[in-house]
Amino acid sequence: MSDQQLNIFWFRRDLRLMDNCGLYEALRSGRQVLPLFIFDEDILNGLPASDHRVEYIHLQLQQLEKELASLGSGLLVKKGRPLEVFVGLLKDYQVEAVYTNGDHEPYGQKRDEKVRALLESQGISLESHTDHLIFNKNQVLKPDGSPYLVFTPYSKQWKARLSSRDLSPFPSQEMLAHLWKGNIPSMPALQALGCKPSGMAMPSFTVREDIIRNYDRTRDFPALEGTSRLGTQLRFGVLSIRDLVKKAGKWNEVFLNELIWREFYAMVLWHFPHVVKGSFKPVFDRLPWVNGEEAFSRWKAGMTGYPMVDAGMRQLSQTGYMHNRLRMITASFLTKHLMVDWRWGEAWFAEKLFDYELSSNNGGWQWSAGTGCDAAPYFRIFNPTEQQKRFDPEGTFIREWVPEAGSPDYPAPIVDHKLARDRWLKTVKELVSSQR
């Protein structure tokens, strides 16, 4: 056991050294800081052998390790259950305090409470900071102290609060000399974690001022480079949200609003964790979903016979990404045309998306299905053919992903649009009227 007292900084979804709130606070305390990451077995065991997100995290950790090594330090990477890993660490090191950045998801909160209890039983504190969002659970509330349920008033209040919020970066850089200089074993290879390479291209987009400035005009056209593609970096904290919000505020209000949606849904999940399992509005848990396995399979495979839907679904499977416009079209189609439970679709996106974020994915699906807070009205049903005309008028996107569209090799539409539309309208009307 090392006899020198130290702090641990526990990286999770904040895989960067710069402008990292919790890391800065750990370094500022004056003690040396040992950087730690844990591959959580409880999460890994629920994933397939080849998961592109694990691969992405591993890649970012390698980058972090390189940066830390150049500073004379290193990154301690462990695999196991966090609680058990900490039990081991407390034997190996004389830990004074553990610093980290908070997590708004129910699993992360339970995990952190268990770790906190363990540490506190040893007289060690767990210091948690807010880093992945601008505002935490209770910083943007109605005057009566309750959470907002509608986006627009939330966003107004969010912006009002932002104007008095200091977004200057946490100057972690100036403190990096305080990193632990003792021996740190190098991190395990991906295969040693039991994960195979996915063969997918890892997202590595940069913050593009030109794209963000044009965001409101180009974001709806999947054939254009019209969206930021920064979701994955935000999910894993490779980018600082403070930095991005500062730029968004200068560059494009509509883009800033998207970042506020991200915070809105995080806040909703924080206050209403029941949305993980069921509809925000309980009445919609009684929707008589058809849940056809065959239809669901065809949707997943991009074989519905609606080119716009299939293009989106194939883009997702093959790249781990789907353009936002297509996320709405495919989600609307699965829930309203095929009448498959939104949770099925949510789970599929969760498995496939690089940028998967529980709160945003859940919020988006419930919005699409009309079951969420501040959701789309039930009669707002996307017509996949109409959407194709409006947002891919040249057919560029369709040709890229569904080159056989229009040929005999391409399946006939899985459902008739008008019949499906009428069925959905009738179903929801009956549900709502039965409630009165």
Add this chain to the structure above:
DNA sequence: TTTTGAGTTGTTCGA
């Protein structure tokens, strides 16, 4: 307490 206006991203229909 009551009232009033408003509510991400759409589609269809009929004038």
Add this chain to the structure above:
DNA sequence: GTCGAACAACTCAAA
């Protein structure tokens, strides 16, 4: 082809 209304009623937020 364009345009406005209807789709549905309810809940939320704020005055």
